[in-house]
Amino acid sequence: MSWDIASLFSDDTEADRAFRAEVRDFVRDNCPPELKRHGFRIDPPALKPWHRRLYERGWAAPHWPKEYGGMGATLTQQIILFEEIVRAGAPTPYPHGLNFIGPIIIKAGTEEQKARFLPSILSGEATWCQGYSEAGAGSDLASLNTRAVLDGDHFVVNGHKMWTTNGHYADWMFALVRTDPEAKPRHAGISMLLIDMRTPGITVKPIQTLKGDAEFAEEFFDNVRVPQENLLGGINQGWRIAGMVLGGERFTTGHPRYALVYLNQARQIAKETGAWDNPTFRARLTELEIDLLAFLAYYRQAAKLHGANAAPLSMAPVIKIAGGGLAQRSSELLMLAAGGRGPSVEDFPLQSGPVNIGSELFEMRRLSIGSGTLEINRNIIAKRVLGLPDE
Amino acid sequence: MSWDIASLFSDDTEADRAFRAEVRDFVRDNCPPELKRHGFRIDPPALKPWHRRLYERGWAAPHWPKEYGGMGATLTQQIILFEEIVRAGAPTPYPHGLNFIGPIIIKAGTEEQKARFLPSILSGEATWCQGYSEAGAGSDLASLNTRAVLDGDHFVVNGHKMWTTNGHYADWMFALVRTDPEAKPRHAGISMLLIDMRTPGITVKPIQTLKGDAEFAEEFFDNVRVPQENLLGGINQGWRIAGMVLGGERFTTGHPRYALVYLNQARQIAKETGAWDNPTFRARLTELEIDLLAFLAYYRQAAKLHGANAAPLSMAPVIKIAGGGLAQRSSELLMLAAGGRGPSVEDFPLQSGPVNIGSELFEMRRLSIGSGTLEINRNIIAKRVLGLPDE
């Protein structure tokens, strides 16, 4: 890998470069070798020691304010940190605690809630999951049916959550629940509860994914009693609260890392299988690399704009649509480049480390269905950015 | 041009081969050389001598029954005739008289109408145009506004027709007009009139197309008096009558001739410009040729099924979607293959004859907007073939 497409667009300052070198050394010396592997999903328990090392170094929550134990880092620093972890093939901590609920608690939580929840999120001691989706409420989240009824000083929760990443490993769930069934519009009757997953009445069932591992779970709630002090941000405020993290805290999830890794791997594989001399392969590789270059430029520009609080409404959906498509198409090219070996369950050994082509291909399907499908993101741009009419 | 993709799928019988040879010789000896040029639009007057030769040979209307002067040919014979004319770079007669209104008159006309109109359609003496579209009624034809009111033994026509191919050359127009403005559904109030274009009150204005020639015209009708005997097929029967030619008489318009010609030309051009060694060019050429092979197979199968009156509902839209897209993408590849010379207004000289790349590219846009847009054809398949629900 002597040609590095990302380097075409590196615009690090002197300070950035120093920080990058520092991170690189740290990752090299501190990440357990068995975790260093591109694109390999690691279950939360196995990830804990590495999270702990980052925490001890003060880098677990680069985007949190310093008063809560964060780095208070600039977005550029956050991206550098992320990039160097990814470049080494090391995993990043799961975002549900650090990136999703953590920032919400910081913004909307009571002092008690902050004191109670933030430290264990930061240190990685507590594993969190996000209880939003339901069987009948995927893209159309506002139609969720899990009910919470106040009974004395407890909410009684009944219902069924699904597609919960790490639901079967989680100590805590931040859940959107319906507290006013009559509210119009429907999302005005939703609250956010922080639920201890060991509360009686919760049944958790892992869901096996295409990749063959249990990344998700579903949870059944049968008269689960949640103390009133675990309500976050006031009754029927759940929708507003959840919207707080749709911006920059999720920024790194749109990073073009997948396409970067896959296209590099596709080059290596193609040279081994002979696909390198195939015009169709070369044509697709070239087109994807050119698109990646454009996306890299967009992503870095978006990061700067976000850092200046000037990101346009279209930014998140554009990243989702362009970046997701790029990653998926790149993983498909991996499969093609490998020829008859593509569908094998075995790893394809490469100089940059082994790659399990099937797993990567399967994993990438997530990008166009999770956190707003491709279609939903297109609708947002059509209606809210381009002003096209409803029917 | 030693490799001929179409030959891969020739399944001529002995008799077919003999007929093919006969047609080939005839076209070679009888078509005026100045008309022999792939993809070059020729105005109706210039085409008349060639139409006349075909008429004299008995081949002007292969699909008409013999009793009306047609060949009564099988669909295979029709396709062979068409293919050999196209292969020589010769033009085919315009379809508006022979393929569109002729068969309708045969099916729905009175004996007087047959005797009056068919002979001059057959000989090419009379040029016809189709007066369907209006400024506000393109894809949504049933919303047409041109009115015809019976006044004694004449209809008085007022309105405005548009996008009329050869409107400014036509002797006659077959027009859809509104005779019952109150009818529900709207298409139940439409009749078909045969209108002499020299009737007072008609103003014709040519419309310049992207290609730079006036292929279309618009017509303004100001109290135009049309004798009652020029009503075809009964009052308010226009919609039903018009539907009679949506099948096989239009079959040749879906023939993969454009893609066949363009991909062959693209090969020749690419070898001259060096694009032949460009992986992206080769990848696109290969993909298009493979798609063309599939479309050729579909088209021939469809022809057989149509000949056996067993064509499925999806046939016409599939031909339109697959064939139109193929022709457009092939014309785009011509432009790319020619590099810096692509956008020139001058012809690109080739062994198989000169090609005007811009004109071909522009001309192909018609395929996805005329006689039902691409979107309309997709809707037909979605709802009527696949049974997907309305909103």
Next chain:
Amino acid sequence: MDELLSEDQKLLRESAARLCADVGGAKRARELRDSGADIDTEAWEAIREAGWLGVLVPEAKGGAGLGAVELYLLLEQVGRHAVMVPLIETTALAWLVSQSKDEMGLSALLAGRVMVPALAMDGWDFRAGKGAARAAFAASAEEFLMFTHVAGEPALRLVPRDDPGLQFSVTRNVDGSSATRLAYAGGAPVLVRGKEVDAVAARLGDLLALGTAIELLGLCESALAMTLEHLKTRKQFGHPLGSFQALQHRVVDGFVDLETNRALIHRVCVAWDTGTYEPAMIAAVKSRSARIVADIMRTSLQFHGAIGYTDEHDIGILWKHSLALSARYGNELTQSDRFARLTADEE
């Protein structure tokens, strides 16, 4: 399409559909994958009993004396119901050996013995591999057809699984099928030898690629039907998913690709039967089948949403099976390049 088939052919298709619906299906394919078997022995037994294995073998030699069109009608259903059986391998080999003088192995093949051809790595070609080759169904195969050399001459050999000269270790694909590298140095019986081998091997490779493309065709039909069903029943924002026009048009594009591909496949089978086929046609068929199944699966998975990301849903195992079939006997890249070379028309 129906009108292009004879009454006998229609009956054959119906019975094939019934048989495959009985023994196959996505659920069964998933069970099989989890069990570690690469052949569904029950289905294989039913297929043998139905007499499909000799479809291309002359009646005088114990076969059905039918052609590629009939083989197409069978394989389409095998693909549609994701039946995990070496049908194309067996019928193609039986066809091959039925044409040789001594018909070595024919009766065993017709009796359902699993004998699979080992083709060059990643290609369609028997010759390109430097001693190494790849075979499907290697976990269950009892014999392998291998391209070797004898005294400088090419020779096709039937190599028993336990031949000490055979080196291989079975590897698995994501759908549970096997795709295994083999190398051979030994003296197993020679089936064909000399110049003839090249021609025979090329036709055999073509037939295998064609048959695999037909399985993909059936698989596409299945995926499209599953997706249409989902779009008609699943609701979002108060409307059935299938009422959204953007989704409709993408399914329509898949349908159009499928219909044109069906015509192509049918036409190439006719060409095979009439002795007018050309290798470029096969390259086109296999390349295009692999391309459109990828497009259709992309659409199908997308429209299934989260449920399509679970191992439990049938669309996933179809996808995985499509990946294995697409890569087998030359994937999209290999076959499109082969098409380009066969039609390059260089001066």
Next chain:
Amino acid sequence: MDELLSEDQKLLRESAARLCADVGGAKRARELRDSGADIDTEAWEAIREAGWLGVLVPEAKGGAGLGAVELYLLLEQVGRHAVMVPLIETTALAWLVSQSKDEMGLSALLAGRVMVPALAMDGWDFRAGKGAARAAFAASAEEFLMFTHVAGEPALRLVPRDDPGLQFSVTRNVDGSSATRLAYAGGAPVLVRGKEVDAVAARLGDLLALGTAIELLGLCESALAMTLEHLKTRKQFGHPLGSFQALQHRVVDGFVDLETNRALIHRVCVAWDTGTYEPAMIAAVKSRSARIVADIMRTSLQFHGAIGYTDEHDIGILWKHSLALSARYGNELTQSDRFARLTADEE
């Protein structure tokens, strides 16, 4: 994007937008095409007066001393309003000569004299042509910059239009622009000579390709705006066209391509200004710009329906102009191949 620009840059863009809206527009481009001129002399005069021609020339040498980002802001508006002027040719040449010692031709360039570079046939490269080259704006050019050899050494020359050694006949493009083959055998003044020529010529070719891509960016914005307007106003089956989801999603894909391309172009301009650009970036920019303008025009034309097929409608002249710009200084194929070669990383 705005936040990435300085106040000065924003002002510059606003004034560029005003000027181009005044002098340009699709209707004006069509008139010009019909008149047979390939340069809009009125617009050219306004641009000269506004001081744009020296945008890349140091202040000390009579220019504005600005950079590629400012050039981008100007050219985007030129493309958006389809202004037919040799702005990138003139600014690029002025930049080139302002770096040479004797600054030959600089004052003439800044005064609006039309001097255009003749690049190798169909490529971006000055060197590949065997004496033959192609130049834009040849119908109006007063001088041509040509790549020649002097005593075995490469030499860039400024060749006056009436030089008897110059062979050419002007040919027209579909948008009325000219693209003319030239060959030269004569002794016109040498601008740069020796080894340096290769480096200079490569950078000049890159700048021309970049500038033309920027014009395409502006043209895409225009086509998309025109299409959105049409979708919002035109009704079909009782609904505005733009309410149909299948149409919405296709326009969105065009918008996404455009936004990412804008970022790429901006970023490459920054790289040019900071001396960190690499030729592969330019190849990517030009190839991708040509590709996405083709996609966006396909959508735009389709959604305009029959009216978009007339010469009278503005979308048509935009399309034709996009074809000429896409082919100029290396089309999609040429530039994507160049990108592939520059990044091939062969052992």
